[in-house]
Every structure is written in structure tokens, then in C-alpha cells.
Amino acid sequence: MKKLLTAAILFVTFAGHAQSIRYATGFRVTPMGSANLVEVTYPYKGATSGYKYLLVKRGTTAPKHGDDVKVIYTPIQRIVCTSTTHIPLLDYLEVSNKLVGFPTTDYISSEKTRKLIDAGKVEELGIDKGMNIEKLVMLKPDMVMSYTMTADLGQLKKIQELGIPVVLNAEYLEEHPLGRAEWIKFMALFFEKEKEADKIFSMIEQNYLETKKLVSRVSKRPTVLSGVMYSDAWFMPGGRNYAAKLLNDAGTDYLWKADSTKGFLQLSFEAVFEKAYAADLWIGIASFGTLEEMKNADERYTKFNPYQIRQVYTYNARQGAKGGSEFLELGYLRPDIILKDLVKIAHPELLPAHELYFHKRLIK
Numbered sequence: 451m452k453k454l455l456t457a458a459i460l461f462v463t464f465a466g467h468a469q470s471i472r473y474a475t476g477f478r479v480t481p482m483g484s485a486n487l488v489e490v491t492y493p494y495k496g497a498t499s500g501y502k503y504l505l506v507k508r509g510t511t512a513p514k515h516g517d518d519v520k521v522i523y524t525p526i527q528r529i530v531c532t533s534t535t536h537i538p539l540l541d542y543l544e545v546s547n548k549l550v551g552f553p554t555t556d557y558i559s560s561e562k563t564r565k566l567i568d569a570g571k572v573e574e575l576g577i578d579k580g581m582n583i584e585k586l587v588m589l590k591p592d593m594v595m596s597y598t599m600t601a602d603l604g605q606l607k608k609i610q611e612l613g614i615p616v617v618l619n620a621e622y623l624e625e626h627p628l629g630r631a632e633w634i635k636f637m638a639l640f641f642e643k644e645k646e647a648d649k650i651f652s653m654i655e656q657n658y659l660e661t662k663k664l665v666s667r668v669s670k671r672p673t674v675l676s677g678v679m680y681s682d683a684w685f686m687p688g689g690r691n692y693a694a695k696l697l698n699d700a701g702t703d704y705l706w707k708a709d710s711t712k713g714f715l716q717l718s719f720e721a722v723f724e725k726a727y728a729a730d731l732w733i734g735i736a737s738f739g740t741l742e743e744m745k746n747a748d749e750r751y752t753k754f755n756p757y758q759i760r761q762v763y764t765y766n767a768r769q770g771a772k773g774g775s776e777f778l779e780l781g782y783l784r785p786d787i788i789l790k791d792l793v794k795i796a797h798p799e800l801l802p803a804h805e806l807y808f809h810k811r812l813i814k
Contacts, residue, residue, distance in 0.1 A: 472655075473629035476620045477636050482513045488639055493618045494598050495713075501618055505639055522615050525642040526592035532578055533597055534779040536619060537563050539637040542650050542783065547571070548641070550589045553578040559770025559779045581605055587612055593640065595619050625712060627696055627785030628655055634783060657786035658699075661793055664800045665701030672730035672796050674702045675722070675756060678738070679748055683716040686734075693734065696785065700792035705729060719750060731795065732756035733763045733809070741812045760813060763795055767810035777808040 471478070480487040484507055491500040502519045506512045512521050530551040531537065537560045540546045546562050551573040558564060566572050573589055576582045583605060586594070593615040596606055606616045617640070621633035631654050638647035674697055677686030687693035688711025689704070697704040705726050709715065732754060738744045741762060744751045756762050765788075768776035781788055791809040794801045 471632060471635065473626045474621075474624055474632040474635070475629060476623055477633070479639065482515075484510055485513055486639060487515070487519070488636070490618050490620055492623060493620045494600055495623065497601070503615070503617055507642075520615050522593055522617070522640065524640055526640050528589065528591045529640075530575070530586060530589065530591045530594045531596075532581075532594070533619070534558055534774060535621060535782045536595055536637070538780045538783045539634050542634060543638055543641060543643045543646055545641050545643065550591055551575045551586055553581050556772035557770075557774045557779075558772075559768070559774040559776040561771075564771055579604065583608060583612070587614065593617050595637070595640075597622065621782055625690060625692060625695065627692060627699075627788070628658055630692065630782040631655075631785055654784060654786050658789055661786065661789045661801075662699045665699075665793060665797060668701045668797055668800075671701055671703040673726075673728075674704045674796075675726040675729040675732045675754065676704070676734040677714075677722075678736045678744075678751075679719060682718075684719055684722045685714050685716055686722070688713055688715050696788055696792060697733070700789055700796055702731065702792065702796045723750070723753065727753060728755045730756065731761050731763065733765075733792070733795065735762060735764055735812075737766065738764065738812070739766070740814055742814060744812075760811065762812045763809045764812060765808050767806060767808055781808065 476492045477488065477490050482504070486505045488503045488505055489500055493500055504512060504515050504519045504521045505524050506521055508523045515521070527548060528550045529548050531549060532553055534557050537558055540549055541560055541562050546566060549563065549566065549572050552558065553575045554577055555567050555572060555574050558567065563572065573585060575586055586609065591614060594609055595617050597619050598606065610616045619633060619636065621630045624630040632651055634651055635644065635647045638644050676693065677684055686706065689707050689709030690712045691714065694704050694707060698707060706715065735744065738747070741757065741760070744757070751757055765777040766775055770776060787807050790801060790804050791806050794804045794806055795809065
């Protein structure tokens with residue numbers, strides 16, 4: 451955090467409006483006259499190059515640009531998104547009505563967007579990797595906002611070949627929780643909503659930093675275990691993972707905090723049990739909804755202290771009308787709420803009025 455706060459702040463100008471990017475490292479913006487060159491510098495893990503988009507105000511002429519730059523005219527009027535994490539960005543910028551298509555709409559939890567879906571204003575496009583491209587093209591979107599895990603763009607390349615701009619959103623690669631939230635400024639560029647995005651992010655940042663400050667002087671940090679078994683391996687956040695950062699900022703002692711892994715660890719049950727059997731808290735247990743479900747899945751879970759004293763917490767307290775996870779949808783944008791939940795769990799006396807939002811304790 452100290453490095454982030456002391457690092458130089460990147461200032462860019464959008465139509466006369468100064469905006470700072472303080473935490474996000476995966477995109478940058480360079481003014482080009484009345485247009486903006488937007489670069490996604492690290493679109494997937496291991497990427498050695500990125501993607502460039504030239505945002506040109508409708509009715510104006512695009513400045514000279516390279517062949518590797520995709521021109522998009524703004525503000526866009528019709529968008530297709532492919533990740534539920536994009537939905538809150540639209541909601542908060544008050545442009546949800548610009549969404550015209552989405553793969554597997556049942557995953558969406560947002561009440562505002564669900565109303566649009568129920569009204570037939572958002573087209574179901576099928577499974578993400580098997581999207582109905584013909585149906586997508588008929589929607590005539592100004593752009594598709596998506597993501598990729600590898601250099602192989604798959605269907606996204608086909609969409610681009612049909613003349614529809616595909617914009618990659620790499621928010622999931624940000625290591626700092628506020629870095630992920632700051633991608634609302636990225637989305638805002640395409641709708642010319644930069645000022646609104648600044649205000650929204652400033653609120654989130656202030657809430658996050660104020661909550662973090664509350665735990666700066668705590669004398670005792672409860673030890674934390676996370677993750678569960680998948681087949682023969684226990685998956686949990688590495689020490690430099692986004693989740694580990696949140697646990698640290700919440701004043702807890704994540705037992706794998708010294709690990710240097712940015713992604714997820716895969717460990718044996720024995721290795722986890724040896725280190726974490728006496729942990730104070732168990733936070734993050736995949737989709738399990740009860741202690742009984744955990745026991746039925748693997749009786750060995752019952753040997754951990756948090757299980758025995760009923761200090762096991764799920765992040766799936768809130769689900770959408772069709773079962774989608776609100777945490778997985780809204781959590782990227784609202785790390786301040788996640789942090790408050792974690793502080794409430796670890797140090798309830800510091801936030802007496804806060805009620806858990808994403809998280810809940812399993813009691814049976």
C-alpha cells in the first residue's frame with residue numbers, strides 16, 4: 451500500500467476534465483486532441499503486449515493512428531458485456547439501459563438489470579464460450595466488452611472480423627482491491643461519464659481507506675484460513691492475491707500471507723491442516739451453504755478449530771433472483787463493503803453498526 455500511495459499518480463485529461471488513475475495498473479489513457487487513446491496494457495496473465503482503442507467523439511474526425519488501433523465512437527449507445535462484473539459498472543454509471551445482450555443472463559444479480567432482462571430488453575446470447583454470434587450481430591452493438599485468460603481470443607476474434615469492436619477488460623488481474631474498483635473509470639470512457647466515475651470511485655476509496663485505518667492499531671489479529679478441497683487439492687489465495695490483501699487490510703493474520711503467489715495455491719489437505727487446524731476464522735468456503743454440507747463433502751473439515759467453534763463464513767450471503775452470486779458480481783467494484791464485512795467478522799467492536807452484506811456465518 452505504501453508503494454502505491456508514494457508512486458507517481460498518472461494524470462490524464464478527458465475533454466478538459468482532469469482525472470487521476472491511482473491504483474489500476476492494467477490500462478492507461480493518452481489524450482490525442484479531442485480523442486483519447488485507451489490502452490489495455492496487460493490483458494491476460496503472461497501477456498507481452500496489449501490492445502489499443504481510439505475513442506473518438508461522434509461527429510468529429512479520428513486523428514491519425516496506427517493499424518493496431520481500433521476506433522470506437524463515443525458515447526456508445528448499445529453494448530454487449532460478457533462478465534457479470536461489468537454489470538455494476540453500468541448500474542453505477544446509470545447506463546444499464548445501454549446493455550442489449552449478455553451470455554447466460556441467469557448469472558446476473560443486479561435488480562436493475564434483471565428488470566431489463568424480464569422486459570425483454572437484454573438478449574440471452576447463450577453460454578459464454580459458445581455465444582450465439584448471429585444473434586449478437588443482429589443486436590448491432592457499438593462494442594462488446596469482454597475478457598480473456600489467454601492470447602487465444604476464440605469467438606471474440608470472429609466478432610471483431612464481423613466489424614464489431616471488442617474491448618478487453620482486464621480488471622481481474624489487478625492486485626490491489628481499489629485497482630479493480632478503479633476500472634469503473636475505464637468503462638466510463640466509452641459513455642463519456644468520466645466525472646461520474648471519479649465521484650463514484652472517490653467514495654469507494656474513501657470508505658476503504660477509512661475502514662482500513664480503523665484496524666491500524668489493533669493489538670491482536672485473528673488467524674485466518676481460506677479455501678476448500680477440489681478433488682485432491684486444496685485451493686486458496688496466494689499471499690499476494692487480491693483476497694489476501696483484503697484480509698491483511700482487515701486486520702487479520704492470513705496464515706499464508708508470506709507466500710509470494712499472486713494467484714491461487716494448490717496444497718494437500720495435510721499441508722493445510724498442519725498449518726491451519728487451530729485457526730481462529732475460516733473465511734471463503736466456495737459454494738457451501740451449511741456446515742452440514744461441508745461435513746458431507748469431506749468429514750475432515752470438522753477437524754479444524756473454526757468449524758468446531760462455528761466461525762466459518764461464506765461470501766454468498768446474497769444471491770440474485772436466478773441464483774447468481776452478488777459477491778462475484780459487485781465485489782470487484784465495492785471492495786469497501788467487503789473490507790467492512792471482514793473487519794466486522796474479525797473486529798466486531800470497531801464497526802458496531804455494520805451488518806454483514808456479502809458474508810454470513812454458517813451456523814448449522
